[in-house]
Amino acid sequence: MKPHSPWAAAAAKLLNDPVRQPFKVLDAEGYTFNFHLSVSACWLTVIWPNRCRIAFRLAYSPDDELDIGNVSDKNGQLTFTITSILGKFDVKVILPTEQASMLRYTVTLTPTEGTLFPYWPRDILPLDNAEGEIWLKQVGTRSGQLYFTTTKPQKAAILYLQNLSALADYNQQTETSAGETVGGEWPEIGFALPPTLKNKPLQAGTTYVISDAFIALTTEVPEKERDITQQYLDLLAQVYLALPKPNTHYQPWPEILEKGLTDLIDSPGCWQQVDGKHYFNAYVSDHATPPEIMVQLAVMLPLTDYKEWSGKPNDVIDKLREGLPSFYDEQYKTIMRWHPKVADRLEGEEEQKEPLTMDSWYLHHPLLNLSRLALKGDEVAKKLFLDSLPFAIKVAHHFKYQWPVFYKMDTLEVVKEETQPGKGGEKDVPGLYAHVMLQAWELTGEKRYLAEAEKAAHKLQGLGFDVFYQANNTAFSAGALLRLYKITKKQLYLDLSYLCLASVFKNVQLWDCNYGFGKNFPTFFALFPLNDAPYTAVYEEQEVFCAFHEYLNQAEDVDILPSLRLLMAEYIRYLVERAVYYYPTQLPKEMLSNEVKVGDVDHNLWIALEDLHDGWEPSGEVGQEVYGAGNAFGIIPRHYLRLPGSDIMIYTDYPTYDYSATRGKTVKFRLAGDGRLICRLMVIKADKDKLPEIEVTDSSKTTIKGKKVKDGHMEFTVAGDQHITIHFK
Numbered sequence: 001m002k003p004h005s006p007w008a009a010a011a012a013k014l015l016n017d018p019v020r021q022p023f024k025v026l027d028a029e030g031y032t033f034n035f036h037l038s039v040s041a042c043w044l045t046v047i048w049p050n051r052c053r054i055a056f057r058l059a060y061s062p063d064d065e066l067d068i069g070n071v072s073d074k075n076g077q078l079t080f081t082i083t084s085i086l087g088k089f090d091v092k093v094i095l096p097t098e099q100a101s102m103l104r105y106t107v108t109l110t111p112t113e114g115t116l117f118p119y120w121p122r123d124i125l126p127l128d129n130a131e132g133e134i135w136l137k138q139v140g141t142r143s144g145q146l147y148f149t150t151t152k153p154q155k156a157a158i159l160y161l162q163n164l165s166a167l168a169d170y171n172q173q174t175e176t177s178a179g180e181t182v183g184g185e186w187p188e189i190g191f192a193l194p195p196t197l198k199n200k201p202l203q204a205g206t207t208y209v210i211s212d213a214f215i216a217l218t219t220e221v222p223e224k225e226r227d228i229t230q231q232y233l234d235l236l237a238q239v240y241l242a243l244p245k246p247n248t249h250y251q252p253w254p255e256i257l258e259k260g261l262t263d264l265i266d267s268p269g270c271w272q273q274v275d276g277k278h279y280f281n282a283y284v285s286d287h288a289t290p291p292e293i294m295v296q297l298a299v300m301l302p303l304t305d306y307k308e309w310s311g312k313p314n315d316v317i318d319k320l321r322e323g324l325p326s327f328y329d330e331q332y333k334t335i336m337r338w339h340p341k342v343a344d345r346l347e348g349e350e351e352q353k354e355p356l357t358m359d360s361w362y363l364h365h366p367l368l369n370l371s372r373l374a375l376k377g378d379e380v381a382k383k384l385f386l387d388s389l390p391f392a393i394k395v396a397h398h399f400k401y402q403w404p405v406f407y408k409m410d411t412l413e414v415v416k417e418e419t420q421p422g423k424g425g426e427k428d429v430p431g432l433y434a435h436v437m438l439q440a441w442e443l444t445g446e447k448r449y450l451a452e453a454e455k456a457a458h459k460l461q462g463l464g465f466d467v468f469y470q471a472n473n474t475a476f477s478a479g480a481l482l483r484l485y486k487i488t489k490k491q492l493y494l495d496l497s498y499l500c501l502a503s504v505f506k507n508v509q510l511w512d513c514n515y516g517f518g519k520n521f522p523t524f525f526a527l528f529p530l531n532d533a534p535y536t537a538v539y540e541e542q543e544v545f546c547a548f549h550e551y552l553n554q555a556e557d558v559d560i561l562p563s564l565r566l567l568m569a570e571y572i573r574y575l576v577e578r579a580v581y582y583y584p585t586q587l588p589k590e591m592l593s594n595e596v597k598v599g600d601v602d603h604n605l606w607i608a609l610e611d612l613h614d615g616w617e618p619s620g621e622v623g624q625e626v627y628g629a630g631n632a633f634g635i636i637p638r639h640y641l642r643l644p645g646s647d648i649m650i651y652t653d654y655p656t657y658d659y660s661a662t663r664g665k666t667v668k669f670r671l672a673g674d675g676r677l678i679c680r681l682m683v684i685k686a687d688k689d690k691l692p693e694i695e696v697t698d699s700s701k702t703t704i705k706g707k708k709v710k711d712g713h714m715e716f717t718v719a720g721d722q723h724i725t726i727h728f729k
Contacts, residue, residue: 007121008188014038015045015055015127023068028076028095031217033103035078040064042082044093044105045127048219052154053127056190056213058107059089060121087111090207096217102242103215106166109208114201117174117193123211124160124190128153135228136465136506137183140534141614143510144182146189147232155221159235162191163243164511165524166212172515173208174200177614214239225464226495229502230561232465236505237563240570241676246512246524248577248653250682250715254640256580257306257632259606264299265316267605270626274342277323283623284607286599289353290342293327293335294362295627296320297369298539302546302630304376309637321380327366328384332409334391335370335384337362356410360403360426361473363392364436368476371439382443389440393452396433401459403429419469419531426469430456431477431500438483450487457484460496468503471529472543475504479551486558498561501551504544505567507531517591518615521581525574526612535611535619538582538628545575546634549655552672556657562674569673569720573653576639579631582608584620593621600624640684643667643728647686654679654720666727673720681716681724682709693729698722 004012014020015036022034022045032047035058042059059066061084071080076097082089087110094104124146126132132150144162149155164178171178176194184190193210202208216235222228264270269285271278279291280299300320307314327335338346343355352359367388373381395403398412404425406415418424437453440446460467460477468474481497484490509526512518529540548568555565580586584603592601592609601609601620610625641650645663655672673679683706685691694714696704699722706716718724 004188005121008125011038011041011043011055011057011125012127015043015053015125024071024073024078024080026073026078026095029098029101031096031101033093033095037066037068040066042066042068042089042091046103046217048154048156048217050154050156050219052130052150052156052219054130054150054156054158055125055127056103056105056215057121057123057125058091058093058105058211059084061086061089085112086115087113087204100238100242101217102238103213103217104242105211105213106209107211109202109210110206111202111204111208113204115204116196116199116201118195118197120193120195122184122188122190122192123213124184124188126150126187126189130154130187132186134186134189135232137189138180139507139532140528141177141179141509141513142507142528144178144191145236145506145510146182146184147235148186148189149221151221155219157218157221157231157235159216159232159239160190161214161236161239161243161510163212163214165244165246165514166209168512168514169206170202170208170210171615173202173206174198175516175616176200177616178511178513178515179614214242225462225499229464229499230495232502233498233505233561233563233567237566240510240567243510246522248573248680250651250653250680250709250713251577251580253576253580253632253635254649254684256583256606257636259585260583260629260632263606264626264629267602267607269600269602269605270607274323274326274339277326278319279323279339280320280626280629281599282627283599283610283625284602284605286623288345289598290345291323291339292337293324293339293366294337294369296324296327297366297373298543298627299629299633301369301372302542302633304373304378305637306633308376309640309642321378324370324380324384328387332391334363334388334409335366336409351416352406354415356408357406357415358409359406360429361432361470363395364429364432365473367392367436368432368439371436371443374443375439385440386444389436389449392433392436396452396456401430401433401456403433423466426473427460427463427467428469428474428477428500428503430459431467431480431496432473434484435476435480438480453480453484454488457481457493457496460499461492464499465503465506466531467500468507468531471504471507471527471540472547474500475544475547475551478504479547479554482551482554482558482560486554494558494560498564501564501568508571509536513615516615517613517617517619520587520591521612522574522578523612524578525571526578527571534617535613535622537610537612538579538608538625538631539610541575541579542628542631542634545572545579546638548572549638552655553657565672565721566674566677569654569679570677572655573673573679576635576653579635582612582628582631584609584624587619591618593618595621596623597621598623641667641669647689648691648728649684650726651682651684652679666725668723668725671718671720671722671724675719675721677720678717679720681718683714683716683726685712695727695729697725697727 024035370385434453441449478500485493
């Protein structure tokens with residue numbers, strides 16, 4: 001038996017005592033819910049159909065005598081009050097239904113006087129000396145989630161998610177963060193209120209939410225990696241459906257794009273020259289660091305997407321293309337990270353800032369973007385891609401498809417083996433490499449590249465939720481594995497694809513940070529770039545957004561998990577609103593960091609910040625990220641449908657498929673997502689013209705009523721997973 005604290009020991013003694021009877025017993029969907037009152041706490045013990053018992057603490061007041069009052073039991077919902085020395089607790093418990101095995105409890109506290117909490121115990125205690133496994137828990141300010149299973153004496157699986165959005169008033173008043181509040185060590189796990197260490201008490205007479213927990217219950221306990229990750233995704237989607245979600249707002253991306261494009265082209269801080277050729281800086285005004293090939297391609301590819309969508313010429317693409325061959329090194333027969341002619345400018349202030357040091361993912365990411373351009377017909381990109389492939393394959397064979405963090409390009413000597421001691425190297429690189437190899441196979445038809453992709457993919461087995469090194473690369477890996485499944489029909493690759501996506505969704509933030517600086521920008525469904533990153537980042541988010549679009553497109557003819565269709569579409573929906581807040585122009589100047597790691601931050605410049613932080617921390621401390629400029633250029637071609645023969649556009653915040661249009665008359669397309677959730681559809685008029693009369697119908701031929709909004713556009717609310725028809729009369 002694992003050691004536990006006096007608080008847990010006392011609670012277990014109470015809850016295991018057959019003499020102590022619950023003050024309320026309820027049954028729902030095969031589960032029994034016993035409500036107990038102790039000297040200092042109120043507990044809810046959930047008894048599974050197989051007799052597994054797990055206790056959830058609803059209220060806590062140390063060394064106190066609690067009194068229950070105003071008990072109401074109606075329609076599967078129990079409410080009651082608890083009076084204590086601290087003040088009054090109001091408790092609401094919603095029991096599972098046939099539609100969802102979901103338990104929810106919400107607790108508020110109205111203190112009698114100013115109150116500080118130097119300590120708060122966690123709220124979950126498995127009983128009967130249960131043994132179990134914690135598969136994942138909250139890291140930093142990611143979702144307040146805990147996914148765990150019990151194995152002895154009985155089996156159960158639980159996804160617990162604390163709705164941290166609801167705690168904003170507590171965090172604001174006490175100046176505490178909601179980060180690292182859900183976790184613990186077996187058997188004392190769950191949520192603990194952040195301690196009030198700054199002498200900022202709760203105010204007497206003010207009501208604060210101190211817990212809002214959603215708990216998905218099941219008796220199915222998976223044992224295999226594939227089943228564990230898939231159950232997590234299914235339970236997460238189940239919780240997500242019940243979770244309160246913030247409203248979204250339309251962002252005028254065509255206008256935003258024009259501002260960003262102007263600043264990208266005209267701002268001298270975005271550019272540098274080498275041998276008369278133009279290159280983007282990685283960060284605004286960072287002229288000291290040599291040009292990087294990843295930076296050039298990370299902007300060039302979205303610009304190319306936008307050019308194809310708009311039909312407008314773009315001189316920037318030609319400038320960037322002209323400089324790409326300079327990154328190829330004839331000695332090593334490969335593209336290099338740093339421009340070879342000025343790589344000696346590097347001063348080694350960071351491990352990777354050495355001329356011949358390669359960050360493992362950094363070789364493959366530019367190759368991936370070169371292959372995408374090559375498949376679009378770019379001959380310069382094609383040559384660079386094909387000429388560099390032998391070196392990439394040599395490196396893969398040398399490391400046996402398991403890459404370290406940093407290595408030397410000339411000797412392949414390992415510079416840094418692991419991300420942290422015992423954690424391994426960049427674990428998602430095999431998937432990224434597989435993606436590159438699939439692109440090579442598609443471009444050339446040579447089966448040896450397909451064989452390389454399969455060999456690399458197998459190295460992802462057994463990594464579980466730890467496969468994630470960098471968000472965009474893990475998402476690209478998922479797409480590559482889906483393609484491998486479609487090509488080979490081997491179930492393993494689809495399962496590994498799900499594994500990658502489970503790791504991505506493990507690293508999102510399913511709550512809104514409405515305290516401190518967080519009041520100035522939305523954070524719901526934000527994604528963190530690394531497992532331990534303390535902030536969300538524009539570049540990785542934009543690339544995951546594009547990767548999800550491509551995944552859903554590739555999955556059109558595949559029976560993938562419905563939970564994934566739901567979660568991916570919802571991430572995209574929230575991203576197209578949130579992404580505008582990476583621009584410093586949209587944020588109050590006082591929330592930006594006074595110290596910047598790289599280059600400068602210009603509050604008036606429409607170039608995105610790299611980093612957005614927890615509400616008590618300033619943002620933009622890393623720098624203003626030029627290679628994040630693909631943000632708007634990636635969103636518009638994917639979310640604005642053009643009406644032939646007209647300047648009218650159709651916008652949706654869900655992905656769309658199978659778009660067709662007759663000239664100025666009828667538009668048809670299908671929406672992604674889940675029919676239980678809604679998205680926004682807008683008909684965007686040209687500047688001076690009025691919209692014609694519009695009729696919008698869904699799959700059932702039901703007419704959807706719209707409303708005229710700002711600037712004369714028409715807005716409609718439609719369910720996901722629908723066939724939409726728009727008639728222009």
